[in-house]
Amino acid sequence: MDIFHLKNKLVYVLGGSGQIGKDIVKVLSDANAKILILDIKKCLNKNIKKNRLKDINFFNFDCKNRNYDKKFNSIIEKFGTPNVFINCSYPMTSDWKNSSFNKLKRKTLD
Numbered sequence: 873m874d875i876f877h878l879k880n881k882l883v884y885v886l887g888g889s890g891q892i893g894k895d896i897v898k899v900l901s902d903a904n905a906k907i908l909i910l911d912i913k914k915c916l917n918k919n920i921k922k923n924r925l926k927d928i929n930f931f932n933f934d935c936k937n938r939n940y941d942k943k944f945n946s947i948i949e950k951f952g953t954p955n956v957f958i959n960c961s962y963p964m965t966s967d968w969k970n971s972s973f974n975k976l977k978r979k980t981l982d
């Protein structure tokens with residue numbers, strides 16, 4: 873991890889509580905990043921070192937909310953502009969798990 877260090881870098885992880893997001897947050901934590909998880913649920917990877925928990929924050933954020941731009945502006949005011957933004961979010965619709973990108977309907981993403 874010496875070649876991959878993010879000490880004092882702020883990373884926003886949209887969907888950071890999800891299946892992929894939790895593992896990304898773990899890797900970022902191991903690289904000494906300051907992390908803000910933006911998600912609708914709070915769930916951390918249990919393998920994150922306890923001494924790194926102080927550098928991980930959570931903000932309840934639903935990107936399906938049409939007013940997310942105003943909320944996002946308030947997040948930046950509170951936590952700062954990120955050095956890195958990672959999007960691990962996915963639509964939580966009932967038809968998502970059976971979709972393929974070839975057959976994806978626009979309403980699934982809304």
